[in-house]
Amino acid sequence: MTNIGALLLKTPIFRQQRAENKPLKYENSHMRDSLQILDSTLREGELFQIFPRESRVAIASKLAESGVKRIELTVDYPPRTTAEDLTGIISVLNEQGVEVILHGRALEEDVEAIAKYPVHGCGLYIAVSKLHRDHKLHGISEDQALDRLGKSVRAAKERGFNYIRATLEDASRLFLDDRDSFIDSLGGRIDALRESGATLISLPDTSGLLSPSLSTEFFRIVKQASSLPVAAHFHNDYGLASANAIQAALEGAEEVHATVMGIGDRNGISDLYEVVATLEDVHGVRTGVKRGSLRELYDYFAKVTGIPLPWRHPLSAEARTVRAGVHQSMTVKKNDGYIPLSKLTNDFGEPLYAVSAYISHNLVQAILNPHIANVDPRTSRRVAELLASSSAVSGAGSRLDSIQTIIRQETGVEIPRQELTRFFGGERLYLLLKLHPQFPAARIVKELLEWDGIEAVDEVYGDADMIVKAHTEYGKPNVVTMIRQKYADALLDLRVLVTD
Secondary structure (H helix, E strand, O other): OOOHHHHHOOOHHHHHHHHOOOOOOOOOHHHOOEOEEEEOOOOOHHHOOOOOHHHHHHHHHHHHHOOOOEEEEEOOOOOOOOOHHHHHHHHHHHHOOOEEEEEEEOOHHHHHHHOOOOOOEEEEEEEOOHHHHHHOOOOOOHHHHHHHHHHHHHHHHHOOOOEEEEEEEOHHHHHHHOHHHHHHHHHHHHHHHHHHOOOEEEOOEOOOOOOHHHHHHHHHHHHHHOOOOEEEOEEOOOOOHHHHHHHHHHOOOOEEEEEHHHOOOOOOEOEHHHHHHHHHHHOOOEOOOOHHHHHHHHHHHHHHHOOOOOOOOOOOHHHHEEOOHHHHHHHOOOHHHOOOHHHHHHHHOOOEEOOOOOOOHHHHHHHHOOOOOOOOHHHHHHHHHHHHHHHOOOOOOOHHHHHHHHHHHHHOOOOOHHHHHHHHOOOEEEEEEEEOOOOOHHHHHHHHOOOOOEEEEEEOOOOOOEEEEEEOOOOOOOHHHHHHHHOOOOEEEEEEEEEO
């Protein structure tokens, strides 16, 4: 790999430092106080899945409530999409003080379409790599691509936008293919776009080609050469988009693009939670997003879209669950022994524990201590062994019932189920609702999606009219009881299936 010092020598500021016999240095971007997060869930994310219009408005509102101050949408392309797809969202976001950015091609017709809406700005893009120019843009030259981008930027400036982002699509490939040429031409290219009216330059890693070390190198070079603020947009083809975005932010990128769950084309872009939580918790960089609101945002997004949170995501129930016995043994004494304290504070409250062959007797003792004075270690070990054995038996009934029964048989103590959920989590439920034909099912769907403990609601046909996926939580009302009470007049039948 080319030495980064040699690469940076080619940028103007480093030439000046060398001419003045000054030592080479990088901007200390790790001390930055803030940057702007641009959420693209309703633009990039809709390349993964198109959301119903009502859901889009609700998601936009939740993003705004979470403190996201800049949200991107795609300009309408009739007849595939229409103005009605945008107006409701733009209105809601404008009322909440969010900067709305409409994304379009580097074409004056797209600029004209964007100008119809009361938005803060626009993002205009064109591909610059040879691969893309040859096979997507009919063989135009790089100069022709940049000229087209410059013309669209000038058109946007004439229409008075406060924010004009010029995007050099697939810029990372230019960097990887010919670094010397990229470095030599970068500053001049950006200067020309700034003179045309661009307020921000975006250099995306369109095919997810960069690693964190390459991203650091790339953004150090870009920041030294750029006369404009820089936006970072990373794709996740190797699973590195969030890590790359974090590195770009630490190297001085003024805007970082992300989506809820990282959804987007192929396997997406940077994940909003991963970027914000890491920057805030680990690096102390303020993003403007309300850190403690992200779990609620993600839970809501999963409900209204039907997209489940992957098990390996940092906000999943699995991320909260301590499995190894030695880990459990420490965690019952010090909660943040294995889960970062900031995650417990902002996302989870307390850890959960798995019942497996590795369950810790110290965990069992922590459960028994409030109920039995001076618990005999032999008792806690015996209970742990029985729980470990029971975990290997499939079809043994409710997990909490089994735990409760084993503890009662060995100690004579009945541990309340609600108390057990504090340690082991609640149970997942599938509720099958049969409704009176005249009752408006859509109303129930809308209301249930606002409840804590409800994960998904689907209208179906057959023996049931609706399936509700839910879970019980420690210290919160039982969703089954709530549904029976709230919709007593609507229910013909309610069946409950319990699963681990």
